[in-house]
Amino acid sequence: MGDSKQFPGLGFDPTPGIVPAVEGLLSQVRTSTGEFAALQGDLDRIGLDNEAWRGPAGQEFHGRVNELIPNVGFIKESLLSVQMALSSWSALLSEYQRSRTSLEEQAVAARARIAQAKSAPGMDMAPHGFEDKEEYDRKTALYTAAKAEFDAAETHLAEIVKAAKGLEQQHKTSAESAAGDIDKAAEVVALLRSKPLDPSLAPKAPNMGKDIDDLTGRAPGETREGEDAGRITRQDGSSVSSDWAGRKLLEHYLWGGGDTMTIENDPDWTEYMNANPELNLVLTGQERPVNPQYTGYAVPGGNLGVQPPWYPEIALAAVQSQSTFGNFDMTHPLELRNGEGMVGYEYLHGTNKDVGGFNAKGHTVVTRMDDGTYVVKVTADLTFNDVVDPNLKYSTDKWKAGVANVISLGQAESYNLRVTWPQEAVVRIAADGKTVLDVQNTPAK
Incomplete structure (x- = not known):
């Protein structure tokens, strides 16, 4: 990817990425999401059936299930976020690479046009050194036409490359957005896997550095230290x-x-x-x-x-x-x-x-x-x-x-x-x- 030999027209790859690889990962994530959705369904079925929790053992197991429910829910939603991000990225990457193919074909044609214009009669000689005015005028006309065609071909190529640069920026922005969504979801999953977690803290992971254990229980208008x-x-x-x-x-x-x-x-x-x-x-x-x-x-x-x-x-x-x-x-x-x-x-x-x-x-x-x-x-x-x-x-x-x-x-x-x-x-x-x-x-x- 990015090899000028692979893209002789543009000279670079504006949209690197392998769509089948993204689709393969997406398929794996879909499978995992489905498994957690099925687990959530099982928890819904047994968790809401009060007949399933009779006796001390049942009550104990019921408590364990309740501890599991939020974690399963958060992981399922995180996987779903990853699935949506990958699905969107796969579709965008496919579209970007279709545009890349079109721009590469246009760039190859533009370079061929430049080469043709460069070898056109008149381009290899400047209109000077001719004593005969008729010959001078003929050579001047050939040179002017060839130079105009050459300049137009180069301008066209520059426009194509500029469009490819714009496509490259779109690709980069979309890739960073998808990666950001996946990273956020991965943080939640990693947090839940790393240690036993009070479920109420899971959605507030970015703020876990805040210590709320030292609150003083002041009533409105009550004096706090250093103030009346x-x-x-x-x-x-x-x-x-x-x-x-x-x-x-x-x-x-x-x-x-x-x-x-x-x-x-x-x-x-x-x-x-x-x-x-x-x-x-x-x-x-x-x-x-x-x-x-x-x-x-x-x-x-x-x-x-x-x-x-x-x-x-x-x-x-x-x-x-x-x-x-x-x-x-x-x-x-x-x-x-x-x-x-x-x-x-x-x-x-x-x-x-x-x-x-x-x-x-x-x-x-x-x-x-x-x-x-x-x-x-x-x-x-x-x-x-x-x-x-x-x-x-x-x-x-x-x-x-x-x-x-x-x-x-x-x-x-x-x-x-x-x-x-x-x-x-x-x-x-x-x-x-x-x-x-x-x-x-x-x-x-």
């Missing part, structure tokens, strides 16, 4: 409470220059967001605020929408899928009460759909119990997307905006906020697969 809980006094003598998260958000509003603030799996913010009591009530479906944005969830007897029951809805869908392992990706607006203080929860009282709304993404593991009920473990990454700006319909926001402009000398600027943190939930569902019995959410382990 803080109260800010207004001009009228009244005061507004604040906490470290609220002050952090305010600080970025004052001096962040409008840059997006992204917080992802930060231990302090993870603890803080998981401790939000109102948000937890909404996520578990115990509280469902009314809001016209929630068009998919009607209030009985009315036409307003309500906040969806996040974890119950995810768990019910998992049970109804008749699979022990599944994925979810759920996005809706989220609206909480606006408060009076500079407390983080009161800044984060609603998402903005234009920047992504509220998203829950992750996986589920379904277990069928002896009594026929279902236990669904939900492992989620939650993302709160908002625009931090004053809402002037609230008096406190007007006051905060005024203070901000004074403190920052007019530099205060709204910004996009994105907070992502992990959370788990366990949902118990009745044997009918339709009735939620209990929902408990906890910080992800």
Whole structure:
């Protein structure tokens, strides 16, 4: 590959690769994917059959099967990702090499045209040294025509080679993309094979360096080391409470220059967001605020929408899928009460759909119990997307905006906020697969 003797027209191979070799590897991956899919099917069949787990030995084996389910699911999905990447790469490589063949044929023809033009009458002599004007004019015409043909042939070849260079870049970009997809999938498989792994950590492998074991369990507004809980006094003598998260958000509003603030799996913010009591009530479906944005969830007897029951809805869908392992990706607006203080929860009282709304993404593991009920473990990454700006319909926001402009000398600027943190939930569902019995959410382990 790349040998100019193999590509005498272009002088190089713009699309190296052996399609049959890619197809052979793809066939092997398809076989492995099918085997894991079959294993997943077996786990679904026996894992959801509560009659199969009678007695102490059955219960013990049931526990082992539940530990296996997420790993099988992740490996199956990783192999499927590899399969899709190889399938796409095989099709692209075939197409690229068809284009290469066409360009090589054109380049060979262009080089033959150059050779022919170079040997044409008139090219081997310059139009000078002739005393006879008629002879001079004839030679000049021959030379001019031959030179024009030679230049046109060389220009045509240059255009073909330029197109081949463009094809080479397309080939390189596609190859790197396919390799990247395969590498990501291989990392997951290698991680699961290297050591016993808490299934909840598998999708978060890139963030495993973050230590979340030292969280302090501070409540909103509680003093953290080196800081006071803080109260800010207004001009009228009244005061507004604040906490470290609220002050952090305010600080970025004052001096962040409008840059997006992204917080992802930060231990302090993870603890803080998981401790939000109102948000937890909404996520578990115990509280469902009314809001016209929630068009998919009607209030009985009315036409307003309500906040969806996040974890119950995810768990019910998992049970109804008749699979022990599944994925979810759920996005809706989220609206909480606006408060009076500079407390983080009161800044984060609603998402903005234009920047992504509220998203829950992750996986589920379904277990069928002896009594026929279902236990669904939900492992989620939650993302709160908002625009931090004053809402002037609230008096406190007007006051905060005024203070901000004074403190920052007019530099205060709204910004996009994105907070992502992990959370788990366990949902118990009745044997009918339709009735939620209990929902408990906890910080992800």
